[in-house]
Amino acid sequence: MRILVVEDDPSLRQQLRAALADVGYAVDVADNGEDGQFMGETEPYDLAILDLGLPQVDGLTILRGWRAAGASMPVLILSARDRWSEKVEGLDLGANDYLTKPFHMEELLARVRAHIRTQAGQGSSVMSCGDLQLNAATGQVTVKGQNVKLTAFQFKVLDYLIHHQGRIVSRSELVEKIYAQDHERDSNTIEVFVGILRRKIGADRIVTEKGLGYRLVDPAAVT
């Protein structure tokens, strides 16, 4: 899952980046409105966290631009100002949620999880595919109730696949969603991650669709 943070306050920007990266998201940051608007319109994010008071272009203008450009990721607005008219305007422009500063990081992370799983059509933070379970809140993965230990990047791949289970996910999509912008990208490593995941969770759970990508399936449900 890849998240964009648009925030001009350097300390809050760093806190957000660290907290989101710590729980396994790929995080890109913009420190001004112009960059933030461009990144949100051109890169495929799973969610954006958008400050309202920004240099160059303000948050509401950015949000209007993103939606006009067809960017449909959930957007969580941050504002230092607790002004009801801004909340209404932000929500009307297509924001999904609103947090007033100062906020607790745990609350922000819980809201991020909630929006990402709503986007995936899931009601709980425990995602299941047959007897494979992934708890997005704790990072725990189990198969038939047994713990499976994954590295950060293996978890990111499985997290993305389980949020999009049943459909084919291409290798380039996985590359875009598990690496932040400034991370060196190598689509061959995706094959390696998938190979290791198959060993850890069961080879028949990740199907290769030749030339198209991967699909997470419940082997018990496949006939």
Ligand code: CA
């Ligand atoms: Ca600001």
